[in-house]
Amino acid sequence: MYNYKQLKLGKHGLPTWDGLIPVVMQLAGEQEAWRGQELIKETANAIALPPNLRNQTYEKYPDNNIIEDRVTWALSDLAISGLLVRPRRGTYRITELGKRLISQYGVNLSAKEIHAQEAYKAHQRELKQRKVKSSDESRHEDDAPVTYKIDEIQRQIENYNSEIAADLLERIREAExxxxxxxxxxxxxxxxxxxxxxxxxxxxxxxxxxxxxxxxxxxxxxxxxxxxxxxxxxxxxxxxxxxxxxxxxxxxxxxxxxxxxxxxxxxxxxxxxxxxxxxxxxxxxxxxxxxxxYHVGVQAKKNYDLFQIDEDYFS
CATH class of the missing domain: 3.40.1350.10 (Trna Endonuclease; Chain: A, domain 1)
Known part of the structure; x- marks a missing residue:
């Protein structure tokens, strides 16, 4: 059992995603492989959180458990960096690199060390390439405030989808x-x-x-x-x-x-x-x-409607 107060803390008085890295890695090394949801819940349960913090959710998203979300973020970066691997769908296994780093750094293993790995650097270069291609393919003028706001929303969506695409590609590389x-x-x-x-x-x-x-x-x-x-x-x-x-x-x-x-x-x-x-x-x-x-290997998470005034209605 770990004490959450000894980990790096962030908003809501909960450990940050990178503060959870050593806990995830210690647990990952305790058995051959973990189902993702089991490892997430085991990590969240292993840090001695009081019930009000363990069960805390987002105000706008009451179905999303905050600490479990942060474990998920840690899993994502650890897999990108090569410390964990997904041998099959929904399953995580610690790699030799992961074993070496957790042995070397222990509870001090942080985002600095995992982001220094070549696999993570390659991931970042790929994201940069995606953003360049995306901006080349979707340039338009920002000559009006409304247009600017729509373009900003579009940029945020593109950045989010770039992260999903990079993760998708990594999943494919790990597959048979x-x-x-x-x-x-x-x-x-x-x-x-x-x-x-x-x-x-x-x-x-x-x-x-x-x-x-x-x-x-x-x-x-x-x-x-x-x-x-x-x-x-x-x-x-x-x-x-x-x-x-x-x-x-x-x-x-x-x-x-x-x-x-x-x-x-x-x-x-x-x-x-x-x-x-x-x-x-x-x-x-x-x-x-x-x-x-073409929605292959992914599914749309949310659809939003953007409205504009119907000038014909008022004419």
Missing amino acids: PGFFENLVADLLSRMGYQGPEGKTMVTPQSRDGGIDGIINQDPLGTSTVYFQAKRYAADNIVQRPAIQGFYGALSSVHADRGVFISTSSFSEGAKEQAKSFSIVLIDGIRLTQLLLH
Whole structure:
């Protein structure tokens, strides 16, 4: 049992999310794996909170328990930084890096140490790239106060969705290769490549011949799209030879079109090669943009209505 008063405290007299880091890590190391909700509740129960603090909720969101929310935030950053891993849906396991750092720092393990990890830095670079792309794609003039307010709301939504997209990409990287291939098949079908009467098939991993999935766009299969899905870490950049290999696989089935999807990025050489072969490339950032747009692997949390005066009504 830990005493919450010895942890870093924040608003409401409760431990901050980063103050909970050593507690989460100590508990994570006590068994092979934890279901997420069990680890959240165990952490919240382990810090000797009086009932009024343990059960405290937000004034505007009475269904949301504050301390459990903060444990959730800690879990998210620990997974991003590589101290925890999600081997399967809703499950957390401590990594060798996590064991090493909790052994080294103990109760002093803080956000400073976990944010110094290369995995977290890569995550931040990816978020920065997303914001740049988002601002490039959605520029408009801020010439009126109302427009400015709407743009600010839009920016906040984009920032929130960027965090969700980055977390989504990390979940995909942690999943099994077969899961990623099926996810790509679902996405391309949702995008309309399957056609109204076509079908999508993920090829068996043991004999895919370099082609992970096939989309027949019509019942007779006269128009077919082939794809390859590579689940890579952020720093494992796809190089030219991988594109050449995929082109060879396409040639073996006399295909004239292909899509290469990766959870990382592509080198300039790979991009040039793909262009010459008429292969469409989708990197990790573009992939998650599409997943959010077509609601694959995510669900809309809340919808809001923005109103303006109906001038016709008053005329």
